[in-house]
Amino acid sequence: MMNPAQQQIVTQWNQHMHQLGGQLQQLLHQADGGFQQMIAQNPSDPIPVNNALGAIEHQYKDLSEKLHNSFDEYYDRLCAAGPGEPGHAHMRCAMRAFDRWMEETWQRFENHIHVSHYRAMWPLVQQAMQKPANCNRCGGPLRRATPHKSESITCHACNTVNQVMPETVVATYFGGSPHYFAESSLIDKRTALQKFKDDWDDHCDHEHAADRDRPEEPIERLKQREQMEKAYWTAYAEARVRSEGGTPEDVRTLVEARMKQAFYDEMNLNDVWRKAHGMQGVSEQAEVPPHLRNVDEWGPVGHPQQNPNALEDNWVHEQLLQEALREPERHASLLKQLGYQSAAHRAHVHHTFMRHYEGFLSSPQGQQLVTKAAMRAMNERMKYATAGAASGGLLDPIEGVALSVYASLQAKQASAGVDEFTALLAQHQMDRAKWDRVSKAWLDRMTRDTTGVIATEYAKSFSGGGQFGNMGAAAMDNMSSGQMGLQGPSASAESVSFEKYCEISGAMAAWSKQGKDISAGLHKHFSMTAMDFSNISMYWSQKMMADMSMFETQSQMTEQFEKKYLAMP
Amino acid sequence: MSPVDALNNSISQHAGAIHRSASSSPAGGGPEWDSLMRHYGLAPLDPTERAMIVQAMRLSRGAVPAEVRIAFVGLRVWAQRELDRLRADPAATSLPTFAWTEQRVRDLVERETAAYELSIGIPPAASPPPASPAAPVAPAAPSLASIFANAQETSKEVPWAGMTYKTTTNLNCVHCGGPQEQPADFMCKYCRRPIAGTIKPTA
Numbered sequence: 034m035m036n037p038a039q040q041q042i043v044t045q046w047n048q049h050m051h052q053l054g055g056q057l058q059q060l061l062h063q064a065d066g067g068f069q070q071m072i073a074q075n076p077s078d079p080i081p082v083n084n085a086l087g088a089i090e091h092q093y094k095d096l097s098e099k100l101h102n103s104f105d106e107y108y109d110r111l112c113a114a115g116p117g118e119p120g121h122a123h124m125r126c127a128m129r130a131f132d133r134w135m136e137e138t139w140q141r142f143e144n145h146i147h148v149s150h151y152r153a154m155w156p157l158v159q160q161a162m163q164k165p166a167n168c169n170r171c172g173g174p175l176r177r178a179t180p181h182k183s184e185s186i187t188c189h190a191c192n193t194v195n196q197v198m199p200e201t202v203v204a205t206y207f208g209g210s211p212h213y214f215a216e217s218s219l220i221d222k223r224t225a226l227q228k229f230k231d232d233w234d235d236h237c238d239h240e241h242a243a244d245r246d247r248p249e250e251p252i253e254r255l256k257q258r259e260q261m262e263k264a265y266w267t268a269y270a271e272a273r274v275r276s277e278g279g280t281p282e283d284v285r286t287l288v289e290a291r292m293k294q295a296f297y298d299e300m301n302l303n304d305v306w307r308k309a310h311g312m313q314g315v316s317e318q319a320e321v322p323p324h325l326r327n328v329d330e331w332g333p334v335g336h337p338q339q340n341p342n343a344l345e346d347n348w349v350h351e352q353l354l355q356e357a358l359r360e361p362e363r364h365a366s367l368l369k370q371l372g373y374q375s376a377a378h379r380a381h382v383h384h385t386f387m388r389h390y391e392g393f394l395s396s397p398q399g400q401q402l403v404t405k406a407a408m409r410a411m412n413e414r415m416k417y418a419t420a421g422a423a424s425g426g427l428l429d430p431i432e433g434v435a436l437s438v439y440a441s442l443q444a445k446q447a448s449a450g451v452d453e454f455t456a457l458l459a460q461h462q463m464d465r466a467k468w469d470r471v472s473k474a475w476l477d478r479m480t481r482d483t484t485g486v487i488a489t490e491y492a493k494s495f496s497g498g499g500q501f502g503n504m505g506a507a508a509m510d511n512m513s514s515g516q517m518g519l520q521g522p523s524a525s526a527e528s529v530s531f532e533k534y535c536e537i538s539g540a541m542a543a544w545s546k547q548g549k550d551i552s553a554g555l556h557k558h559f560s561m562t563a564m565d566f567s568n569i570s571m572y573w574s575q576k577m578m579a580d581m582s583m584f585e586t587q588s589q590m591t592e593q594f595e596k597k598y599l600a601m602p
Numbered sequence: 603m604s605p606v607d608a609l610n611n612s613i614s615q616h617a618g619a620i621h622r623s624a625s626s627s628p629a630g631g632g633p634e635w636d637s638l639m640r641h642y643g644l645a646p647l648d649p650t651e652r653a654m655i656v657q658a659m660r661l662s663r664g665a666v667p668a669e670v671r672i673a674f675v676g677l678r679v680w681a682q683r684e685l686d687r688l689r690a691d692p693a694a695t696s697l698p699t700f701a702w703t704e705q706r707v708r709d710l711v712e713r714e715t716a717a718y719e720l721s722i723g724i725p726p727a728a729s730p731p732p733a734s735p736a737a738p739v740a741p742a743a744p745s746l747a748s749i750f751a752n753a754q755e756t757s758k759e760v761p762w763a764g765m766t767y768k769t770t771t772n773l774n775c776v777h778c779g780g781p782q783e784q785p786a787d788f789m790c791k792y793c794r795r796p797i798a799g800t801i802k803p804t805a
Contacts, residue, residue, distance in 0.1 A: 067750040085753035185785035193781040198769045430805040459798035548749035553759035
């Protein structure tokens with residue numbers, strides 16, 4: 034039971050949330066007017082709306098952060114007035130419900146703005162799709178079959194092939210609207226799902242407040258959650274595929290990818306779920322039977338007297354296997370690849386290393402070794418993932434077009450004129466229609482890839498162009514040679530200083546809070562494109578990973594520059 | 603009188619009426635100010651909030667600045683709409699006063715509210731101390747008005763702003779100039795060489 038002073042503090046906490054809620058509603062109410070005006074002024078251009086939405090989202094996140102930052106202050110007062118529980122549980126549950134309300138309110142608002150925009154765009158899209166197309170050579174009429182897609186049409190009058198592309202407004206509409214139209218009908222489902230999860234956390238908090246252990250979530254409840262997640266993602270995938278075109282297989286693969294990320298990755302680390310599915314619990318897997326606890330087993334790593342890197346190698350194995358736990362099949366296959374007979378064997382080897390070196394590992398040198406092992410593991414993981422993706426067909430060409438060709442053409446498209454790019458495609462035996470199909474298919478595959486391999490391989494071929502291409506290329510060389518985090522990219526490629534990199538990052542953060550267009554700012558203040566910055570960023574990110582002390586400097590300098598740019602008109 | 607001048611006159615008349623009614627009102631507003639708000643279709647603040655502002659700002663006369671600001675925001679919305687209408691008329695946009703009017707409308711709320719505050723004896727807000735180059739003071743979160751203005755203006759500053767792309771293109775052989783006559787056939791029908799000059803591997 035809370036005493037009257039505590040009850041008053043909890044009431045004040047609720048009032049504090051109520052006030053923040055009022056601020057959010059006021060912010061969104063006022064912003065809505067601005068957005069409607071903006072949409073009316075730019076029905077065909079989503080960029081200004083996206084820039085403003087990004088800035089309003091910062092303000093929404095600031096309110097949420099303000100709430101979380103003030104929790105401790107109220108909790109300290111609660112504790113000063115008496116025992117922490119059950120007031121603490123009341124405060125936490127109220128905050129959870131409030132967080133959920135804030136998120137739902139923001140999602141509905143964001144979706145409403147996007148949907149309003151695409152609805153306002155639709156008449157222009159219809160108008161553009163009805164525009165007659167004429168042969169570029171003789172002016173004869175061309176009959177379009179799918180005006181929202183690129184087509185190659187032979188002119189009946191002069192026999193010339195015309196590659197006809199959708200107008201910008203048509204491409205914008207069909208490129209962006211499917212996601213938001215799909216999302217708009219699903220916010221209720223997503224909120225219900227979040228509430229289902231929160232209800233369990235609330236229950237656990239109340240149990241804890243009553244001095245009982247936090248219970249394990251029962252399997253029936255986990256299965257119910259699985260069904261809710263599946264229903265949500267299926268509805269999303271069906272709506273999206275219906276809008277943008279696709280097959281039932283596209284729905285299935287999208288649901289599978291999202292379920293893995295949103296549910297199974299977490300459940301495969303949950304002992305209740307694991308046991309219900311015939312798997313050993315995570316902690317059980319790491320247990321060594323009492324009769325083997327004093328028996329050394331160095332396993333495939335080898336005895337430190339034979340392998341001078343044995344301790345580091347053991348940590349590399351540990352990191353790799355820990356990460357793979359969320360995918361039981363990959364974990365089992367990795368155990369074999371690394372030379373272990375079973376999870377129990379691996380546990381025994383790790384126990385042996387810990388028995389002999391636990392003291393050393395807590396020393397500064399030991400910590401250095403663990404950090405280095407983590408970096409090595411990151412490179413190794415990428416190597417395994419790429420090999421797995423390649424053997425599983427994830428990197429196979431699409432309609433004969435390899436990922437590297439697709440990525441390098443994408444990089445060139447930004448700076449090439451229409452005729453130049455058409456000729457470039459022809460050199461690769463593609464017309465616009467095929468290019469659009471290939472682009473969509475690679476993007477779809479990337480969306481469904483939960484390993485990140487496609488995105489990494491894409492970046493390797495996308496980088497290297499433009500005025501700072503040498504920096505991107507150096508970063509990619511470093512990554513390809515498995516040195517990420519162990520050493521930085523070659524310093525000879527450093528054409529933009531660290532300070533300048535921090536300045537640009539700070540400026541970009543400021544612009545995004547002010548609603549300013551980042552591409553415009555990069556062009557105006559630094560004479561560069563977003564791709565140029567991406568190359569610079571890849572280079573410096575890898576430098577920082579190889580020298581962790583740079584992260585703090587980066588954070589301080591970026592913050593200072595952000596303030597400087599925020600103060601600019 | 604040009605339509606731009608007419609718009610400027612109207613803005614001045616409305617702004618003048620707001621100033622007169624606001625500054626001649628008793629502290630916190632009065633019947634005349636209320637009727638002006640009603641005339642413009644604007645919702646007044648809650649009476650308790652009005653009273654709180656009068657007390658906090660120690661107003662001896664005049665409508666509360668927050669409500670006066672709301673009135674100027676309404677005026678700006680109307681003026682902006684008129685400007686947008688004029689923007690479609692090249693004769694209006696070519697007038698030297700057009701750009702000036704755009705600027706006037708953009709700054710209207712801040713400028714007129716500040717002028718009103720000064721007129722009822724509220725000193726202008728002190729300028730913030732100059733920011734130290736080493737650790738500049740964080741400015742307050744950007745206002746909604748500035749966010750929308752920034753989003754609108756800077757999207758026009760991207761290098762590709764205003765560019766139009768042709769939506770129909772065709773391939774002519776780089777060797778002999780002959781057109782492509784068969785979709786997905788990238789060998790020239792006339793000279794039997796790659797139509798775009800070369801064939802590159804795709805996989």
